[in-house]
Amino acid sequence: MNRAFEFKQCVTLLKATGKKAKSLRELREALASVGPRSLFHHTYQYLLKGHVLEYTNDFAHWAGESLEERALAEHLSNIDPYDFPGIEALRAELVRQVDAYLEQFPEPRDAMPGDEFFFNETVTLVFPAGVRARNLAEFLMAIKYVDASCLYYHYHDARQRLGGTDDFSTWFEEALEKTDLAQRVRAIDPFMHSLEGIRERIAGAVEEEVRRDMEAAGVSP
Amino acid sequence: MIDTYKGIAPKGDLALLQKMGAAFQGRSFLHINSTKEGGGVAEILHRMIPILRDLGIDARWEVIKGDGAFYDTTKKIHNALQGNEERFTAEMWNHHAEVNRQNAEKLDLDADAVLIHDPQPAPLIEFRKQGVWIWRCHIDVSNPRPDAWNAVKRYSERYDAAVFSVARFARSMGIDEYIIPPSIDPVSDKNRDLSADEIDATAAKYHIPRDRPMLLQVSRFDVFKDPIGVIKAYRMVKKYNDCVLVLAGSPATDDPEGEVVLADVREYAAGDPDIIILLLPPFSDKDINALQRLATVVLQKSLKEGFGLTVSEAMWKEKPVLGGAVGGIPTQIMHGVTGFLVHSPEGAAFRIRQLLNNPEMARRMGERGREYVRNNFLITRQVRDYLSIWYAAEHKGRSVLEL
Numbered sequence: 001m002n003r004a005f006e007f008k009q010c011v012t013l014l015k016a017t018g019k020k021a022k023s024l025r026e027l028r029e030a031l032a033s034v035g036p037r038s039l040f041h042h043t044y045q046y047l048l049k050g051h052v053l054e055y056t057n058d059f060a061h062w063a064g065e066s067l068e069e070r071a072l073a074e075h076l077s078n079i080d081p082y083d084f085p086g087i088e089a090l091r092a093e094l095v096r097q098v099d100a101y102l103e104q105f106p107e108p109r110d111a112m113p114g115d116e117f118f119f120n121e122t123v124t125l126v127f128p129a130g131v132r133a134r135n136l137a138e139f140l141m142a143i144k145y146v147d148a149s150c151l152y153y154h155y156h157d158a159r160q161r162l163g164g165t166d167d168f169s170t171w172f173e174e175a176l177e178k179t180d181l182a183q184r185v186r187a188i189d190p191f192m193h194s195l196e197g198i199r200e201r202i203a204g205a206v207e208e209e210v211r212r213d214m215e216a217a218g219v220s221p
Numbered sequence: 222m223i224d225t226y227k228g229i230a231p232k233g234d235l236a237l238l239q240k241m242g243a244a245f246q247g248r249s250f251l252h253i254n255s256t257k258e259g260g261g262v263a264e265i266l267h268r269m270i271p272i273l274r275d276l277g278i279d280a281r282w283e284v285i286k287g288d289g290a291f292y293d294t295t296k297k298i299h300n301a302l303q304g305n306e307e308r309f310t311a312e313m314w315n316h317h318a319e320v321n322r323q324n325a326e327k328l329d330l331d332a333d334a335v336l337i338h339d340p341q342p343a344p345l346i347e348f349r350k351q352g353v354w355i356w357r358c359h360i361d362v363s364n365p366r367p368d369a370w371n372a373v374k375r376y377s378e379r380y381d382a383a384v385f386s387v388a389r390f391a392r393s394m395g396i397d398e399y400i401i402p403p404s405i406d407p408v409s410d411k412n413r414d415l416s417a418d419e420i421d422a423t424a425a426k427y428h429i430p431r432d433r434p435m436l437l438q439v440s441r442f443d444v445f446k447d448p449i450g451v452i453k454a455y456r457m458v459k460k461y462n463d464c465v466l467v468l469a470g471s472p473a474t475d476d477p478e479g480e481v482v483l484a485d486v487r488e489y490a491a492g493d494p495d496i497i498i499l500l501l502p503p504f505s506d507k508d509i510n511a512l513q514r515l516a517t518v519v520l521q522k523s524l525k526e527g528f529g530l531t532v533s534e535a536m537w538k539e540k541p542v543l544g545g546a547v548g549g550i551p552t553q554i555m556h557g558v559t560g561f562l563v564h565s566p567e568g569a570a571f572r573i574r575q576l577l578n579n580p581e582m583a584r585r586m587g588e589r590g591r592e593y594v595r596n597n598f599l600i601t602r603q604v605r606d607y608l609s610i611w612y613a614a615e616h617k618g619r620s621v622l623e624l
Contacts, residue, residue, distance in 0.1 A: 009233050009236070009237070011237055011605060011606075011609055013606060013609050013613060014388070014399065014400040015397060015400065016385070016388055016391040016393075016398040016399075016400055018391070019393075037620055114363065114547070116389070118391075120388055120400065122620070123619075123621075123622065124620065124621045125609050125612065126622065126623050126624065127236075127623070127624035129236065130236065147233030147236075148233075148596075
């Protein structure tokens with residue numbers, strides 16, 4: 001029998017680290033020294049905000065909106081945290097981008113008082129959502145209904161836990177032997193959609209798969 | 222009690238509240254502040270304690286008592302922590318500590334978790350018996366007078382954790398510092414759904430014209446709320462779009478500065494029947510609710526602000542909101558999505574014209590605003606977060622906790 005998929009949801013509590021930066025140079029120093037949890041929060045967890053996706057991480061957002069350094073914001077936005085084997089490699093790339101920019105444009109203006117970059121991190125509480133799916137049809141019902149934080153936990157947070165993949169596609173592949181579906185879900189660009197956008201795309205891919213299965217079984221959808 | 226929020230608060234929050242309730246079943250959670258009535262802290266505690274009890278938690282709320290000299294000092298501490306210059310003597314600090322000692326003798330401080338609100342009762346930490354102690358700072362201490370901050374810090378850094386409303390309000394103290402915004406109660410008179418009759422009654426009572434778009438700012442008559450800037454913006458708009466401006470605040474009976482601002486506003490507005498200045502008596506929550514629902518665009522054009530929960534109140538009523546980019550307002554307004562952040566009367570005027578000329582955009586912003594508030598600024602989220610901090614404090618040092 002297939003292993004059922006247990007949906008979990010999570011709550012993230014924001015914590016201040018006490019570090020802040022008012023200029024690009026201060027940001028660079030803090031980027032090099034701040035704890036990994038804070039870097040994780042400002043990059044991987046950017047999507048938790050449910051924002052419009054003009055930028056893809058808080059550093060890019062701050063460079064664009066508070067320092068008005070648009071080109072730097074573009075460079076930073078183009079960094080995909082999932083391209084790196086770990087947080088330290090991501091840190092090195094962030095620092096490298098800022099250094100390169102500072103070499104070209106040495107004196108960007110400071111942020112206005114109160115608009116400094118505040119380094120935060122999070123504590124995440126994970127708990128069962130009370131929803132489980134034993135097959136793809138049940139999964140389809142569930143994915144449309146579960147809390148958005150389930151999407152964050154299983155699609156984004158999982159990449160940290162599982163090393164670049166997500167809980168959904170792992171379950172499709174390992175429990176249901178649906179390799180194609182797993183690949184289609186894995187191919188969704190996590191930084192180009194809000195959590196609701198991710199939900200829509202996963203539901204779309206699963207719906208298509210269920211339809212195919214029904215057709216193959218000779219049942220009209 | 223918790224059932225009241227079904228269908229209003231996010232399902233995930235309600236589910237977690239039930240889980241937390243089960244985890245903390247029968248355990249005690251004590252809140253202490255310095256006033257039973259008046260102010261946002263008391264307002265939220267009145268609503269929060271019954272929710273906690275309904276979850277099976279033994280929640281209590283105690284209030285410290287002091288004499289006139291104590292409250293004079295705590296008022297000065299409050300002002301100095303917000304950056305105003307105040308003079309303190311050793312005698313004042315001693316009295317502050319002594320009043321807290323007297324309160325500690327009378328109050329039952331024995332609880333599994335204790336949440337101390339603001340600086341007035343902060344010295345109670347000296348009389349801690351057991352449990353997790355959390356200091357909740359509701360004020361902006363980003364730029365305090367050093368003497369006042371150092372005096373308060375002696376106490377605050379002895380807590381297990383501190384809580385601030387906005388990241389920029391926090392100060393490094395060497396303890397866990399959480400960022401938890403305040404919240405609105407969607408079932409209170411200020412925010413619950415109103416019938417058409419209730420809204421009509423408020424419109425009739427205050428003679429609000431219904432034939433033109435209405436701009437509204439609800440706030441004290443205080444220079445930092447920039448009522449004159451709001452009138453300037455309205456006048457710029459008026460050249461293009463006929464509209465009405467309502468400035469609703471409370472009478473400034475015990476606030477001499479407020480009286481001066483109100484007089485200035487009245488003089489500046491003189492001769493324009495489309496500027497309606499309302500002085501609402503205490504307990505006007507339902508009328509404020511109705512005014513917010515009558516408005517086409519809501520402003521909170523503050524120059525300095527604490528959190529500015531009137532922004533969330535208006536967003537909950539699906540109104541597009543224009544706010545100054547200060548205090549907690551940028552936390553609530555996603556620029557261009559749920560409203561606009563503005564930096565001048567000209568900016569406000571331009572955005573108002575945009576919204577009046579694009580009702581579809583205004584409607585979309587309003588809808589997104591309500592959902593944003595539902596997910597971030599309802600009381601259920603705040604209760605969830607307080608309980609989560611308690612849980613995290615009992616499992617210190619871990620960044621992922623499985624319930």
